[in-house]
Amino acid sequence: MLIKKKQGLLQPYYLLEIISGLWITLRKMLFDKKVTIQFPEERRVYSDRYRGMHYIKAVNGVENCTACMLCPTVCPAECIHIEAGERSDKEKYPIKFEIDVLRCCFCGMCEEACPKDAIKLSSIYEMSQADRTVFDKGFLLDQRGNK
Amino acid sequence: MPSCTIDGIKVEFRDGDNLVEAAKRAGISVPVFCYHPGLSVVAQCRMCAVDVEKMPKIQTACSTKAVEGMVVSTKTDRVKQARESVMEFLLVNHPLDCPICDKSGECDLQDHSYDHGSAYQRSTEERRTYVDLDMGPVIKKNMNRCIHCTRCIRFGDEVANIREMVAIHRGNNVDITTVDGKALETDYAGNYADICPTGSLTLKDFRFNKRVWYLKKTPTVCEGCSRGCNMEIHEERNQIYRCLPRENMEINRYWLCDEGRFNYKYIHHPDRVLSPQVQEGNSWAKKDWFETMASWKSGFRSKDAVFLVGTDLTQEELQLILHFAKSEMGGVPVFHFGTPNLPAANGDGDSDGLLKRKSKTSNLHGAEKLGIAPFQTLPAGKTQVVVFRGGRAELPRLDRSLKVTGFGVFLQEEIGQFSAVFPGASFAEKTGTVVNFQGKEQTLVRAILPVGESKLLSEALMLWKNQSLASGAA
Ligand code: SF4
Ligand code: SF4
Ligand code: SF4
Ligand code: FES
Numbered sequence: 041m042l043i044k045k046k047q048g049l050l051q052p053y054y055l056l057e058i059i060s061g062l063w064i065t066l067r068k069m070l071f072d073k074k075v076t077i078q079f080p081e082e083r084r085v086y087s088d089r090y091r092g093m094h095y096i097k098a099v100n101g102v103e104n105c106t107a108c109m110l111c112p113t114v115c116p117a118e119c120i121h122i123e124a125g126e127r128s129d130k131e132k133y134p135i136k137f138e139i140d141v142l143r144c145c146f147c148g149m150c151e152e153a154c155p156k157d158a159i160k161l162s163s164i165y166e167m168s169q170a171d172r173t174v175f176d177k178g179f180l181l182d183q184r185g186n187k
Numbered sequence: 188m189p190s191c192t193i194d195g196i197k198v199e200f201r202d203g204d205n206l207v208e209a210a211k212r213a214g215i216s217v218p219v220f221c222y223h224p225g226l227s228v229v230a231q232c233r234m235c236a237v238d239v240e241k242m243p244k245i246q247t248a249c250s251t252k253a254v255e256g257m258v259v260s261t262k263t264d265r266v267k268q269a270r271e272s273v274m275e276f277l278l279v280n281h282p283l284d285c286p287i288c289d290k291s292g293e294c295d296l297q298d299h300s301y302d303h304g305s306a307y308q309r310s311t312e313e314r315r316t317y318v319d320l321d322m323g324p325v326i327k328k329n330m331n332r333c334i335h336c337t338r339c340i341r342f343g344d345e346v347a348n349i350r351e352m353v354a355i356h357r358g359n360n361v362d363i364t365t366v367d368g369k370a371l372e373t374d375y376a377g378n379y380a381d382i383c384p385t386g387s388l389t390l391k392d393f394r395f396n397k398r399v400w401y402l403k404k405t406p407t408v409c410e411g412c413s414r415g416c417n418m419e420i421h422e423e424r425n426q427i428y429r430c431l432p433r434e435n436m437e438i439n440r441y442w443l444c445d446e447g448r449f450n451y452k453y454i455h456h457p458d459r460v461l462s463p464q465v466q467e468g469n470s471w472a473k474k475d476w477f478e479t480m481a482s483w484k485s486g487f488r489s490k491d492a493v494f495l496v497g498t499d500l501t502q503e504e505l506q507l508i509l510h511f512a513k514s515e516m517g518g519v520p521v522f523h524f525g526t527p528n529l530p531a532a533n534g535d536g537d538s539d540g541l542l543k544r545k546s547k548t549s550n551l552h553g554a555e556k557l558g559i560a561p562f563q564t565l566p567a568g569k570t571q572v573v574v575f576r577g578g579r580a581e582l583p584r585l586d587r588s589l590k591v592t593g594f595g596v597f598l599q600e601e602i603g604q605f606s607a608v609f610p611g612a613s614f615a616e617k618t619g620t621v622v623n624f625q626g627k628e629q630t631l632v633r634a635i636l637p638v639g640e641s642k643l644l645s646e647a648l649m650l651w652k653n654q655s656l657a658s659g660a661a
Contacts, residue, residue: 106286107395109401113398
């Protein structure tokens with residue numbers, strides 16, 4: 041059985057409420073400060089501590105990383121793959137350094153574990169890609185112009 | 188048994204046990220560097236300091252014999268202080284190398300520093316450095332990391348019977364090196380890397396391949412010779428990275444020879460036959476198991492055939508082949524092969540007075556126990572030979588006119604005269620029993636899954652008999 045609710049006194053005149061609601065929209069649109077930005081042209085500034093895309097730090101063109109494997113060991117997403125090798129100017133260096141960024145959860149543990157200050161998370165946050173991307177060593181070294 | 192008290196725990200010990208061993212029985216580990224149970228005691232690192240009641244000074248546990256009624260404490264303040272000082276002293280010259288050091292993760296220096304050392308360093312002086320000479324194909328040297336425990340020197344002297352490591356110069360300038368800077372000569376060089384408590388001596392073969400904490404360890408037995416040394420296979424993701432000795436006082440004590448240590452290499456050899464193959468004309472065709480088996484079987488006549496079994500197979504496999512030859516094939520003769528010029532177990536003997544035996548396969552004594560005769564010449568009228576082999580037994584020379592088929596582990600270059608090969612499992616890929624020269628039965632334990640399309644012998648024979656892997660199927 042349908043229970044008919046009794047209407048309140050002002051309820052039949054709901055048009056008033058609609059008008060006041062529309063006024064809020066209009067006011068925000070015309071007079072308040074905007075919260076969205078025109079993305080590729082305009083960019084937000086993030087805190088320095090923001091954890092975005094990784095990069096490998098290099099000093100005088102030599103990567104800091106010594107392939108100690110502490111970052112793949114600590115990484116909870118198991119997305120870092122390193123192969124170690126030897127060359128004349130560096131006893132141990134990564135021949136291969138790959139990060140499967142789609143699996144990364146940007147926890148920053150790799151940065152924390154690194155004894156050589158080599159792997160860092162930058163504040164770059166635009167990472168959308170059309171295919172599954174594995175960032176290799178060359179790419180990671182190029183990031184941020186290696187600051 | 189006499190007993191003493193260590194940290195309030197009453198422990199029984201054997202006469203002659205030192206305090207390190209006695210403490211081990213009580214489940215207390217005393218940190219040591221220079222002491223190794225398989226070597227003489229020199230008491231020179233001073234890390235193993237303990238307090239003994241009624242003795243005025245702290246004692247080195249490795250050189251103090253346990254005595255009835257002794258009361259020992261390993262946790263007093265002055266013991267802790269002594270250990271911390273020893274650690275600090277050793278680390279004055281030790282580089283902060285752990286990120287690139289292969290020992291990291293299983294390093295005594297690292298562990299003891301963590302447990303007993305201080306997290307701070309007071310010295311600011313430049314560290315002592317060395318230039319390292321090459322030590323041959325097995326060992327990579329890095330003397331900057333050395334703590335001069337002299338274990339390596341004593342190993343060569345007392346175990347490997349060759350004086351090749353020496354300490355030259357004195358005091359702070361001590362340099363551990365080979366005599367005249369020559370390469371190592373012993374066949375037991377891998378043990379240098381095992382006993383070195385730091386990363387000064389590491390395996391070249393394992394260099395930078397894997398961090399040790401990733402490796403999974405399987406206790407098994409070496410198949411290199413009829414001694415059957417106990418060893419551990421270290422593996423990750425079905426790939427073997429190294430083999431280390433496992434203590435067994437009755438067989439190999441703490442050691443392993445290089446031949447056995449690196450014997451696993453053939454398992455991941457790029458030329459290993461990993462799928463069934465048939466020789467067609469002069470080339471090899473890779474086919475699937477069912478197809479190959481069906482076509483090969485149609486050309487097989489059991490009355491013309493002989494089975495040759497390698498003495499690197501396990502007892503279970505040999506028994507299976509004997510049974511198969513008798514009941515399924517109507518009495519095909521079975522012979523064993525393995526080490527050339529060593530047909531019978533009574534010819535087996537020590538080959539270097541240390542570990543290595545003359546028989547270069549693990550199960551010659553087991554094959555003989557099962558009553559299998561050695562292969563000398565082919566019985567008259569036989570034209571087909573089926574070779575079963577684990578991977579190490581040396582293939583006998585066979586006449587070119589014979590039709591030869593192989594079951595087991597082969598490298599491509601070994602199968603030139605074969606007409607078909609069915610890939611099998613090596614010693615690391617199966618579980619089974621082998622009998623060593625003392626008659627001891629030991630178990631091989633599967634460490635990795637068979638690589639490629641290799642199948643266990645039981646599966647291959649099942650397929651041979653039934654054309655199916657389900658038992659009883661027609
Ligand atoms: S940020 Fe976290 S999840 Fe991403 S690579 Fe580093 S450790 Fe792995
Ligand atoms: S933790 Fe640092 S030094 Fe070690 S492998 Fe990762 S990036 Fe390289
Ligand atoms: S090389 Fe290793 S075993 Fe030899 S003295 Fe140095 S630390 Fe000890
Ligand atoms: S272990 Fe006792 S002094 Fe070195």
